[in-house]
Amino acid sequence: MKLCCDIKKLYSALQLVSTVVPNKSPREILQNVLIDARDNSIQLAGTDLEVGIRLIVPEVEVEREGKIVAEASKLIQILREARGDKVTIDAPDLAEFIVSYEGSIYNLKGFDPEEYPEVPAFEGDFVEVDAPVLSSMIEQTVFAAAKESMRFAINGVLFIVKNGMAHMVGTDGHRLAWIKKRVHIAEDVAFKGIVPLKALDVLSRLMQDSDEPVKLKLEENFILARCGAGLVASKLVEGAYPNYEDFIPRDNDKIAMINTEEFLSAVRQAAILTSEESKAVRITFEQEKMTLTSRIPERGGAKIVRKIDYDGASIKVGFNPEFLLDMLKVTEDEQVRMELKDKDRPALIKKGDDYVYVIMPVSVEE
Numbered sequence: 001m002k003l004c005c006d007i008k009k010l011y012s013a014l015q016l017v018s019t020v021v022p023n024k025s026p027r028e029i030l031q032n033v034l035i036d037a038r039d040n041s042i043q044l045a046g047t048d049l050e051v052g053i054r055l056i057v058p059e060v061e062v063e064r065e066g067k068i069v070a071e072a073s074k075l076i077q078i079l080r081e082a083r084g085d086k087v088t089i090d091a092p093d094l095a096e097f098i099v100s101y102e103g104s105i106y107n108l109k110g111f112d113p114e115e116y117p118e119v120p121a122f123e124g125d126f127v128e129v130d131a132p133v134l135s136s137m138i139e140q141t142v143f144a145a146a147k148e149s150m151r152f153a154i155n156g157v158l159f160i161v162k163n164g165m166a167h168m169v170g171t172d173g174h175r176l177a178w179i180k181k182r183v184h185i186a187e188d189v190a191f192k193g194i195v196p197l198k199a200l201d202v203l204s205r206l207m208q209d210s211d212e213p214v215k216l217k218l219e220e221n222f223i224l225a226r227c228g229a230g231l232v233a234s235k236l237v238e239g240a241y242p243n244y245e246d247f248i249p250r251d252n253d254k255i256a257m258i259n260t261e262e263f264l265s266a267v268r269q270a271a272i273l274t275s276e277e278s279k280a281v282r283i284t285f286e287q288e289k290m291t292l293t294s295r296i297p298e299r300g301g302a303k304i305v306r307k308i309d310y311d312g313a314s315i316k317v318g319f320n321p322e323f324l325l326d327m328l329k330v331t332e333d334e335q336v337r338m339e340l341k342d343k344d345r346p347a348l349i350k351k352g353d354d355y356v357y358v359i360m361p362v363s364v365e366e
Contacts, residue, residue: 001066001091003037005057007101010042010087011079013057014072016230017046019202020053021072033072034116035089038065045119046072051199052119053206056229067113068097075099078106120233122226127185128213129166131227135207136332137168137179138200140355143326144177145170145197153239156194159223161185161216169244175323176247176358191218194241199223199234206230247358249348252339256285257309260336264328266304270294271321273302281321282364285340286314294321317343318364327357 017033025031025048034045041058068091079087084102091097094113099106138157146154151173160167167180206227207214215226218236225232270281270292284291290308295301317340328336331351339348349357 001035001037001068001097002062002064002089003042004061004063004086004088005042006059007079007082007085007087009057009059011076011082013044013055014076014079016202016205017044017053017055018072018076019046019205020048020051020198021046022048023073029069029111029115030117031071031073032069032111032116033075034067034069034113036067036113037062037089045116047117047119049117051196051202051232051234052117053202053233054119054121054231055206058229066091068094069111069113069116070097070108074108119231120222120224122215122217122224122231124217126215126217126224126226127161127183127189128215129181129183131207131210131212131214133181133183134166134214135204137166137181138204139330140179140327141168141170141177142197142200143170143330144172144175144357146172147197151239153194153237153241156196156237157200158192158241158244159195159218160192161218162190162192169241171242171244171247174320174360175327176244177327177355178244178248178357179355181354193218193223194237194239195223196234196237199232203227203232206232247346248356249339249341249346249358252341252345252348254285254312254315254340255310256290256312256338256340257335258290258306258338259308260328260331260334262306262308263336264325264331266290266292266306267321267324267328269304270302271325273300274321279320279322280318280362280364281324282316282318284314284316285310285312287311315340315343316364317347318362319347319359320362323359327359 036043042060044055082101087101145157158169165180166183169178203225212228217224221236273294273296275296281294292304333351337350346358346360
């Protein structure tokens with residue numbers, strides 16, 4: 001194999017593909033990327049056996065077609081320091097290849113491409129979701145999913161397509177985010193699976209600045225997503241996801257309409273005087289205002305007052321400020337609707353007609 005490619009294009013593509021490549025692995029070959037040069041392009045592939053990605057780099061001068069397996073981290077380091085506009089990769093055999101650019105030459109060891117694990121190809125029927133829509137759905141749910149729970153099913157985001165709607169749900173047991181969007185698919189198309197967070201992160205990166213529809217295919221234990229020149233393939237998380245609809249409180253009778261930016265700013269300010277031991281902000285809702293208070297024993301306290309649209313009975317509720325900030329930071333709406341019952345019941349935050357966020361209260365010392 002021999003090729004000449006734009007350095008910036010190859011570097012950018014390798015950075016994306018390397019997000020699934022493990023830094024250390026019992027199988028050394030997994031720390032590498034597969035580079036396949038043909039048809040005036042190269043296809044990069046990386047996998048950790050759970051999540052895989054394929055990415056095509058077009059407009060490449062391919063002098064001799066072929067494949068090599070290269071150490072991902074070293075190749076990225078080399079291209080990061082590269083001078084000039086073009087890089088040449090020349091592999092006279094499978095065991096060694098040469099990377100060269102203006103004034104520099106590297107001799108690198110390779111692996112047999114036949115030993116590299118296969119990243120599944122995209123074949124058969126699929127559904128389409130606009131990239132901006134899917135990207136927004138991921139952003140507004142992924143933060144609520146558990147990161148290292150022993151309940152493995154919640155270490156991912158539930159993805160459902162049914163009745164012409166796409167749903168995504170994330171929960172860690174203390175809060176839950178649920179978004180639904182109408183998508184352009186047949187009413188009889190339906191699938192359901194729990195997608196790992198790593199796969200969603202890779203897909204989000206792939207969709208950046210893309211207006212193209214994302215083609216999705218969900219199999220029994222696998223999901224594939226294709227966007228533009230890239231393909232993400234991932235195993236689904238095993239297990240039964242909690243019945244998320246049971247989490248939604250139905251009888252909250254105290255309703256506050258709050259400006260999103262004002263709410264975000266107030267929580268950030270109150271969170272300054274919280275700690276790991278006292279990670280709580282108390283919010284008091286009263287006629288036309290809310291008051292946020294926080295305190296670190298022996299260090300001081302904070303009090304922030306904001307005007308809101310509220311005319312219910314006075315109520316004080318404690319929340320983990322990080323749980324509020326996670327949601328408010330990705331909110332696109334000018335206002336959020338917060339529904340409450342009492343200090344011991346979960347609060348419900350709504351944005352428009354398609355998003356709900358449930359957050360459990362925390363106890364705060366008087």
